[in-house]
Amino acid sequence: MSAVFFHCSDDKHVILDRTGAAMDLAEARLYAEQLARSYVMTPSVEDWRNWAVHVTDDIGTEIFELPFTAILGELHRGHAMNSMELALRPLRRHLARLIARCVALIDGVINPYRPELYYMRGPGPKCRARRQAALRD
Known part of the structure; x- marks a missing residue:
């Protein structure tokens, strides 16, 4: 298990994960979904359709990217x-x-x-x- 970091961004904003966590790829995928879901469910005026979770390892190589639209579901893809x-x-x-x-x-x-x-x-x-x-x- 290596340290994994969960950065979130869209075209104008970036939220950096400075602490990271030690976990394998399956756990990282679940945690990325939970993180995206927590941002989407928090009441705000932010439009989350263009955001994505970028999962990187400890040297900064991107492991995978999870768009928030994957969490939002079919309802939010056409008319969010x-x-x-x-x-x-x-x-x-x-x-x-x-x-x-x-x-x-x-x-x-x-x-x-x-x-x-x-x-x-x-x-x-x-x-x-x-x-x-x-x-x-």
């Missing part, structure tokens, strides 16, 4: 949603409902015409007067 987006979903729904109610309220103030107030619901007073006049004759 990080944990922050998932946490914000209910808030977005409530905000959309609030905006719809505000728009309806503003529409009611700006456009006060309500046709149900102007439609006749039955014979009016002039119609009754004509009928009564016709009955008297």
Whole structure:
């Protein structure tokens, strides 16, 4: 068993593992998956789709690379949603409902015409007067 280091990076960031751990290749693979899963499951605004775990030995030779997309699964490959987006979903729904109610309220103030107030619901007073006049004759 040799010392293995687990560095994480994307195009703009690098997280270095300065301590490392002594383990074989199978254990290193499991630990890399656990490490990637722990970063993905931590609530943050980071988009983890472009990140990867780079597993190196003690002299810096890369043993293997594990992309975070392998951990994220099929759902996140086509249309990824990080944990922050998932946490914000209910808030977005409530905000959309609030905006719809505000728009309806503003529409009611700006456009006060309500046709149900102007439609006749039955014979009016002039119609009754004509009928009564016709009955008297």
